Amino acid sequence: MVVAIDEAALERYGQWPWPRTRVAELIGRIGAARPAAIGVDLLFPEPDRFSPSAVAEEVQGLSADVARRLRALPSNDAALAAAIRGQPVVLGVAGLEARDPRFSRQPAAPPLLLRRAQDLRLRHFPGHLQSLPQIDQAAAGRGLLSVDPESSVIRRALAVAQLGDVVLPALSLEMLRVAIGAPLSISGRGSDAIEVGIGDVAIPAHADGRFWIRYGPHDPARFVSAAQVLSGGVPAAQFEQKLVLVGVTGLGLLDYQTTALGDRVPGVEIHAQILEQIFEGEFLRRPAGLRTLELALLATATLMLAFTVPTLGVGASLGLYALAMALLAGLGLEGFLAEGLLIDVAWPAIGATMVFGVVLAGALSEADAQRRALREQAARVAGELESARRIQMGLLPSPRALFAGEPRFGIDALLEPARTVGGDFYDCFMVGPDRLFFVVADVSGKGLPASLFMALSKTLLKSAARRVDDIGALMARANAEVSSENPESLFITAFAGLLDVRTGKLQFCNAGHEPPFARAPEGALERLVHEGGPPLCVLEGFEYPLAEHTLAPGEWVCVVTDGVTEAMNAAGELYGAGRLQAVLRSLPAEVEPNAMLAAVRADVARFVGEAEPSDDLTLLCLRWRGAASER
Secondary structure, three states: OEEEEOHHHHHHHOOOOOOHHHHHHHHHHHHHOOOOEEEEOOOOOOOOOOOHHHHHHHOOOOOHHHHHHHHHOOOHHHHHHHHHOOOOEEEEEEEEOOOOHHHOOOOOOOOEEEEOOOOOOOOEEOEEEOOOHHHHOOOOEEEEOOOOOEOOEEOEEEOEEEEOOEEEEEHHHHHHHHHHOOOEEEEEOOOOEEEEEEOOEEEEEEOOOEEEOOOOOOOHHHEEEHHHHHOOOOOHHHOOOOEEEEEEOOHHHOOEEEEOOOOEEEHHHHHHHHHHHHHHOOOEEOOOHHHHHHHHHHHHHHHHHHHHHHHOOHHHHHHHHHHHHHHHHHHHHHHHHHHOEOOOOHHHHHHHHHHHHHHHHHHHHHHHHHHHHHHHHHHHHHHHHHHHHHHHHHHOOOHHHHOOOOOOEEEEEEEEOOOOOOOEEEEEEEOOOOEEEEEEEEEOOOHHHHHHHHHHHHHHHHHHHOOOOOHHHHHHHHHHHHHOOOOOOOOEEEEEEEEEOOOOEEEEEEEOOOOOEEEOOOOOOEEOOOOOEOOEOOOOOOOOOOEEEEOOOOOEEEEEOHHHHOOEOOOOOEOHHHHHHHHHHHOOOOOOHHHHHHHHHHHHHHHHOOOOOOOOEEEEEEEEOOOHHHO
8 A cells, every 4th residue: 555645645734745744643543553564765864843943943933932832742753663663664765876975874784595696786875864863763673665767767776785894684674574574585596597586486686786667557556645545534454464554646746756667756656666576476577588589589680680581572572571560579579478578678679670671771772773774774775676677667668659650450568567677578679571570478477586487488488480481480499598597496387479570470379378459440359368388388299280370450468467357446356357358349450559457457456445465567568550551
């Protein structure tokens, strides 16, 4: 129990300090209830200025008789000593860093038993402050009031300390010793630990006498106002066989301390919490070996983060860091709750956080450098691909410009790669003065490999076309020459034709390609279908057959790659040959090649919409107008 000289008591009995007769009355009323011990968290180092003799000296104008009678009365200090004498009262002693000449004699110490205490390094106070000898000699014991705040927070208390040449226990421990009636013992427990014993109670402490306070929440039920005690309003049973502390709690008395829980509590409550901690056996320990454990935790966490973060992404790294922090916090909490161990996981966590920040910053910096390098490389590749596209498109002729003045036929072509460069190609040129060679081909695959093979194939086809007259022999020769230069085993579908521009006679050969469409001015749309043969580079030595078709004046032929019929929209639907035929049928009979290309291309674009191109798109349109003599 705590008897508090609180705001209510000060309001009723006046400001502090009270006359010691009133303190004596308070002690007497508590003692009458037969408590186990009374701890007085107060000091009475100077004579009471309210004693009769002091009043006689201070009050002016008193008659000599009154002054003489006042001087003859007992002092208030004597009254307090009389109230204390015979009671289990423990008075407080404060340690000082310098000697106080008023208290040159060392305080009386309790019986002490030392066991294996050769490494004892108790906190030493050269001087001390205690109650007047008249009051002190009446007490059953003396206990230390001093603490050493750590950053203004009371985390640890002195179980025992050395004042001059004597060892004195804390006020709370001395109260317990007086209540039990047992001697005080100090036992060594290694180089950094001792055990303070009182009867069968053992308090673990460090070699300097400090021990950790395990605070609980503030409990108003343990407090009773001194005003209630003085007025007789507290039942005796409330104090019987209890450890009773007497102290000031009034806000104006400045005896408030900050605990490890962040609470501001009166100093007397800290003594009460220490006593409850001892009764419950809930001690906090910090063995010397914990520093080694904390170093191991720091090393483990930092090494784990240092070696794994560079190999992980940002999200995984943050997850690993959060896991490491959670494990450290969990270990600290489990050690505290289960064993009362004060594992300091703060600085391993701070060290790991610093390492994590440095490593993550380095990884992000390296990743940023790699991204910049990749962007630069991508820009170079894009530039090179753009150059390759210009070169590839430059290899293709512009038929409309090439044969702009030709009266016997009209021809136009279009190629749109699905990527920057592609594998489709076309070509057209005169073989002699009266024969037009044209070809539309599709290399398997897309992108740069297909474009390189396309350039080679176009060159070999053009070379073969200038050396043979038979279109089937041309395809056989091209098959042989292209196959010999094909390490990647690509293949080519191709439709090649040789038109005699004088007669309209068309020789053609189909190597696995989409059959072209043809339409005479007065006829229906048809397809130039024949058996043909496999794509180039599929069968060695294959003899490609040729076919013939005689064009009527004004008849046109349209050759496409599968990039037209297999164009795909966002829903995954194919353009198809049927849609192509519908467009071609809708064109007028006298349509020119460039208008035919524009109509087909526009319809394919409407169908595909915003979808990405699925394949290269190539068209070649040829219209034979008739012999020059017929025009």
